[in-house]
Amino acid sequence: MPTVRNWWGEISYATEDIITFPRGIIGFEGVKQYILIPLGETPxxxxxxxxxxxxxxxxxxxxxxxxxxxxxxANDEEGAAIYCIVTVPNDPAQMTANLRAPLVIDLVRRQGRQEILEEAYPLRFPLRKPVTSPVEVAAGDGGDLEDKEVGASA
Amino acid sequence: MLVLTRKLDESIMIGDDIKITVVGVRGDQVKLGIEAPRHIPVHREEIYREIQEENRRAALPADGANLTQDDLTRLATGTKPVREASAPPGAPAPPG
Structure with a gap:
C-alpha cells in the first residue's frame, strides 16, 4: 500500500483513493494527484x-x-462533492474559506477541478461567524458594462 | 503579441472552436462575447491571479513547521460552536 509523508507522519492510502485533477489546482498546475484525508467528525x-x-x-x-x-x-457532474480551500493564517481564528473558486470533485470518477465562479462570492469568507448568505458579504464588481452569460456556451 | 483591429460585432477565431466577438464599446470599456467549449476555462486575468495568490497562501507547509495535527483538530472542533451558537429547537424564547 503506498504511503505519503506529511507533518503527521506516514499516511497509507489505496491507489483507488487517488483523485486526479487533470488541470491541477490554480497556481499548482503541475500537481495532479491527491487524496482526501478526513479530520474526525468535522466538515x-x-x-x-x-x-x-x-x-x-x-x-x-x-x-x-x-x-x-x-x-x-454540468449535468454529468451532479452529485459531485464541493469543497472550498481554507486559508489558515498564523492566528487560526482568522481562517477563511475561498468561496470564489471551489473544488468540484467527482468521487465516483475520482476527478477534480477548481472552478472560478462568475458570481461575486468572496475569496476570503471568514469561517468564525454565524451561518449567513455569502451573497450578503459579496461585493459586486460594478462597471457600466455588466457581465452576463448569454445563452449556453458551445 | 499578435495585435488585430476589430470593429463592433466583428470576431476573431482562436483555433476551430473559440470565437471572441466585440459586442460593445463604450468609452474605455470593451465588452467581449466569448464562445468556447465548456472544458476551456475563461477568466478575467485579475480574478485568475487573485485565485492563484490565495491558493499559494492556503498551501500548507510540507514540513508542518507552523501547523500540527493538534492545531488542525482544534481548528476543526473550534468551528463547531459556529453552528451551535444559534438557539436549539425548543429553547425558550428570549424575554421581551
Whole structure:
C-alpha cells in the first residue's frame, strides 16, 4: 500500500483513493494527484498531494458554513462533492474559506477541478461567524458594462 | 503579441472552436462575447491571479513547521460552536 509523508507522519492510502485533477489546482498546475484525508467528525478534510511534492490544503464542506451556496454543475457532474480551500493564517481564528473558486470533485470518477465562479462570492469568507448568505458579504464588481452569460456556451 | 483591429460585432477565431466577438464599446470599456467549449476555462486575468495568490497562501507547509495535527483538530472542533451558537429547537424564547 503506498504511503505519503506529511507533518503527521506516514499516511497509507489505496491507489483507488487517488483523485486526479487533470488541470491541477490554480497556481499548482503541475500537481495532479491527491487524496482526501478526513479530520474526525468535522466538515474539514486535508487535500494531500501524493506525487511527492508535499503540497496539501485544508478544505471544508461549504454547506457547513453558508446557506444557498450552489453551483451550476454540468449535468454529468451532479452529485459531485464541493469543497472550498481554507486559508489558515498564523492566528487560526482568522481562517477563511475561498468561496470564489471551489473544488468540484467527482468521487465516483475520482476527478477534480477548481472552478472560478462568475458570481461575486468572496475569496476570503471568514469561517468564525454565524451561518449567513455569502451573497450578503459579496461585493459586486460594478462597471457600466455588466457581465452576463448569454445563452449556453458551445 | 499578435495585435488585430476589430470593429463592433466583428470576431476573431482562436483555433476551430473559440470565437471572441466585440459586442460593445463604450468609452474605455470593451465588452467581449466569448464562445468556447465548456472544458476551456475563461477568466478575467485579475480574478485568475487573485485565485492563484490565495491558493499559494492556503498551501500548507510540507514540513508542518507552523501547523500540527493538534492545531488542525482544534481548528476543526473550534468551528463547531459556529453552528451551535444559534438557539436549539425548543429553547425558550428570549424575554421581551
Amino acid at each position: 474539514f478534510r486535508i487535500l494531500q498531494a501524493v506525487d511527492g511534492s508535499g503540497l496539501a490544503f485544508v478544505v471544508v464542506d461549504p454547506n457547513s458554513f453558508v446557506e444557498g451556496y450552489e453551483l451550476a454543475l
